[in-house]
Structures are given as structure tokens and as C-alpha cells.
Amino acid sequence: MIISTNSGKVVFYNPPNNQILLNISNDIDEFIAYFSVEKIDVEVSFCTAEQIKDLNYKFRKKDSETNVLSFPAESSIGIQSACCGEVIICYEVLNNEAKESSKNITNHFKHLLIHSLLHLLGYEHDKENDAILMESEEIKFLSKIGISDPYK
Secondary structure: OEEEEOOEEEEEEOOOOOHHHOOHHHHHHHHHHHOOOOEEEEEEEEEOHHHHHHHHHHHHOOOOOOOEEEEEOOOOOOOOOEEEEEEEEEHHHHHHHHHHOOOOHHHHHHHHHHHHHHHHHOOOOOOHHHHHHHHHHHHHHHHHOOOOOOOO
16 A cells, blocks of 8 residues: 655555554644654555564564564654654554553554654654653644554
8 A cells, every 4th residue: 555645655565454554544644744744755564573573683682573663764863854764563463462452453553653653753762851752742643643642
């Protein structure tokens, strides 16, 4: 699935089902407007638990599965106006997390996608102040698209 906007495009590869992508086009348009994104060029791929574990180890030296990994196209310093790069999502981990926390899987997917897009814009959460800023922006935006605070 390809979502094209005046600012660019988001391409989804190997989505596990079409249900998870419901209204995603509208949400991406909202994201572009809300965060004043001038350019978006993102590839979102779905992978297996084994694949994401391998990638997590290769790039982060963490020998475990994770729900999502973000790879900015360029090194960024601070918040920027271009959202470019690649996002890898493990549907198996995403689905298990949604079930374990009684979350709607589509909303959980959208949260992880927005979280990843914020990383591509330069947001980080390694330091406490950065984490507070990023989480605050996530919560505000998710509320705008009808998703309650995922951190509660």
C-alpha cells in the first residue's frame, strides 16, 4: 500500500492484513499537518520475530525481539521537518503486546507507527527530558486521532 501526499509518500510492505491499515492515510495526513512535516518519504516493512530480533542485535546490540525499529535516512540533530527513513514492525510482537495489555491492535499499531515517525523526525527518549517531550507529543497527537494515552 502506498500513501501519497503533497509532501511525499509512505509505502507499506507485507502488511499482515488490511484491517491494521484502516484510516492510516487520514492519520498520516494529520501527522504531517500536526508536526509541520515538509517532506515525508518512509518505507514501513512488517517482519517476523526472528528477523526483528536479528536486526535488533545487529543495530542495537540487544539480543531480543522488539516491536518496532526506526532507521532515519540521515543523521539528525534535534527536531527536523523531514520525515525520511525506514520503519520495521514485527506484527507478532505487536499482536502479543496488544493482547497482553488489552489494547485495540489497530490503535497499538498506530501508536508504534507514530512513535517511529517521531524518531525519524529526530525525537529521542534515551534521556529523561527527551523522553518526557517525545511521550507528551505522542499523547497529544494520538488524542487528536482518537487514541487514548497508551502509557496508562
